[in-house]
Amino acid sequence: MGFFRKLGDAIDSTVESVSETAGKVYDYTKENPVKASVGAAVGGVAALAMQAKAQKKNANIKVSPLKPVFEVVVMATMSAGKSTLINALIGQDLLPSSNEACTSRIFKIEDIDEHQGFTARVGGGDWESNPWIDVTTKTLKEMNDSIDDGIVHIQGDIPTINNHDLRLVIYDTPGPNNSQNKQHEQLTKQLLHDGNYGLIIYVLNATQLHVDDDVQLLHDLQQILSEKDDCKDVVFVLNKADALDEELGESIELAVKELTLYLERHGFKSPQILSISSRVALSARNRKNNIQLTRKEDRFLGGILEQIEEGAPFLGDYSTLQETIESHQIESRLQSNNTEQSIESLILYSGVKKLERVLQKSLSNVSDIN
Template structure:
């Protein structure tokens, strides 16, 4: 199903190549099509898989790709970001935190078996809690791992990003996972049905979901999917209850939560059978493959036949997952495809306009005095150059006010960032304080002398996640507001451009006594002008992240020591010893005093977290202001370049007219006939572009812009 997206993308690229053969290279460069089509050509889809430990994430990946690639050992916990990409040669690339890298196999000439590759991958990406030591932990040494495999699903740029688990035994895992989320296109939370009923899961999952939502500039959260896994191990009622409970928990955060149910194991086995990796006898020997047929009989072992493969696929439901992902990515890529189509059509329309004007002029030239139109064209060129100079001056003035700012005040872009900081920060700090008080109240009830470190660790992990989520929310709100400001600025510019082009067209037609041509040249289109700035904003958003660190282990240790007292041990003989100062001492832990002291510590931590929000709000605003300078410069340059391209097109058009008018009158009809054939060819191309657009987007209700 992902392949359909590649076909659609390739179709647009082929149309672009076809148009390149019919128009000049100058026109291609001026259209801005090269950047748009290059972006479309290189576009990729990245899916991040996120799950609590033992939820079956590795099995899900194996089911998705139809290969037994990732380790499904119940003790193997993912410890590093692992990216699955397409590659003709199967190989693994390890990137270490010290900047070094390692390839396995080391060269293309070396041959490694799949088992050797899988063993190497497991050694670099997982933590085995039975054998792992603290001296060379994966989290501390490995940055990421790229797995190149000849996977059909990954052809065309799809990447599958396997992340360390949520609720992990190792606190770094959560931080690694949440940091990668802004750089992916879709996030899949993989959950076991019985996870949903756990109080700890319900208390924390909303923070993870909110963090994932704030990791994207999309407003509807459509990039988030919930996959209830292992449905083969639970009853329909249990699955339904889990779905309803999950919906209840996440629906306040997401308008329409996308919740799907699968059996990764069944899907993996069925797909491996389809691609020849498993035989029917392998399935019969698999004690985990057991299901109820349509007549209500249990089917397993020797009873499994080839006719049952369809049922195993149905239980697996991986096709449903792929269909939903495909629909999401199709919607995501439609903006680029649609923008390419618009630009293709606009380029053809401009070339047609050139030819129509020339044909009109050549036909009118017959019977006219020699040199009459040449004088008018030269005068028009001078007039046009002056109009363009005025337009550039006005646009530069607008850009200074909105993007750059003056010596007497901030730019509108800076004002937007400051306004977001001023309005959002107090609200986020208040929400954080309220959430943390509720969280600590629940944790305090579980507190004992022996679990205090664990309880505080859990609270701190929750605090760090909430703190990171609030910061991401501030960053996201800032960038969303910036997008709106750029759109308002662009709409204002379009008013200037529209009036300018209308004046140029009217003057051109009136002076040359031509029939006025309706419509504009499409050099100044809102979506085309915003295309690059949106990409730059998305890249900046992904890059703007903040590491959060907190060291409270030592403070907790000191707190315990302060609340532990030595007293005389009980007993008659010890009482006698006490008379001589020789009594044996035992430590007594003052739980009540410890709880009160811990409350004070936690309340101070909460206050520190609030203050960190306020401090980081300033840092975030400063950082965005610094980073946005390059975006503003590029956008201002892009706008001026569009004006220069329009000027170049018009002046080239005038020069072409002058060149054609110098020819012999007897050849005019030949030139006219040639241009009219060119018009027919370009009109045919426009028809193909629009038919493709209507077939692929209008009928499916996926149109983003209208041609």
């Protein structure tokens, strides 16, 4: 039995014992005014015990597992699809995402296996006393827009990642190219300078490469990394690769080659590049979780499935990473019209599974070293 289950059972047992005692005291004192104050006091204790029981479901977020963490920093300029990518890893729409620069503070997502739902609190000040609350995209947007200082700390289970000896912590950083909030750039730089992370995921928009904002952010990143004594791994994610149109002369293969040269010119030797579509992965996982899609997203997935059935290579093939997913894994899933198989094909096509394997391998490698 896990620690948190034992803790919950202990709370239940204590609550039942206190409540039973309070009931006996109440029966004894209700006819005796002299002793009524004693009964009232015990009743108050019982009320507190019941309150503890009501909060039992959050016991697992008030006592963190005694495991070291592996921190991953996700960074990008505006409209690269950074928050959508993290939502795809989480498996649901959670972080606010749009075409606007919506992340105005750092989101810290702590992966806790078997955690029920997602809970969060805003850091800053005496943040340990801030309450944990169940969150949705709406409540996270309110936290994001609030005037409170500090990060938004989120806890929940990222189902595709297993935390054996390490806990995965993902930082969603504010995009620096937001003219309305110049603190974005400083927040991201501060996190990078702290240097406690083991991996950086830099997300680029495949349809908007070589923009000035990326040039500046890449320059800043390279400068910060060059000052570090330890070597930090960086994976460059070419997001929205499915949006490139070969009929217009746009090629994912060519985009990866151009991006390789572009990154090398900025000081990143032999860059690790992975092409993905976070939109495909997130929409497919929403469907897998029986979350109703909009008609637009439904048609979008239908179009991607047609491409796969016509033999289109999946996006993870366009990569400078060593790990690959064999094409027959997709072909074998398309031998029937089974909905579940189609969803898995879409997720494989998106390339996100390959990124998840990079994360899992990073956790395992650090665990072996420790």
